[in-house]
Amino acid sequence: MNLRPIKNDADYAAALAEVSRLFDARPETPESDLLEILTTLVEVYEDRKYDIPLPDRVEAIKYHAASCGLSLHELEQHHIIFIRPELAATPITQKIANMNLSVSDWSSMEQEIA
Numbered sequence: 001m002n003l004r005p006i007k008n009d010a011d012y013a014a015a016l017a018e019v020s021r022l023f024d025a026r027p028e029t030p031e032s033d034l035l036e037i038l039t040t041l042v043e044v045y046e047d048r049k050y051d052i053p054l055p056d057r058v059e060a061i062k063y064h065a066a067s068c069g070l071s072l073h074e075l076e077q078h079h080i081i082f083i084r085p086e087l088a089a090t091p092i093t094q095k096i097a098n099m100n101l102s103v104s105d106w107s108s109m110e111q112e113i114a
Contacts, residue, residue: 003037006045015042 006012019038025031055063065071 003034003041006041012042012045012049015045 004011006015015038019035019042022031022035022038025035065074
């Protein structure tokens, strides 16, 4: 494969096929070097083409808890999250407090969610 920028979906498909072929290349070989370069090109193309927004922080916590088979209450018991609803001074933090989630620094949480 000739190395060149990935400019369209056909280039992308060809690069992915080559990555797949090289996936088990032994380290420190010309094939592993090519794999590293191709995966970098693929990553750049994907970052430009596909805008994947960051997940909502609250939803990410809920998803992680569910995927681990834990309830939010169990996370709080293990001090993974900590809520003090009385600190919920703004609509954003009040919404979080009403969801029975917590954070140790409400200002930081507001800035990340806002």
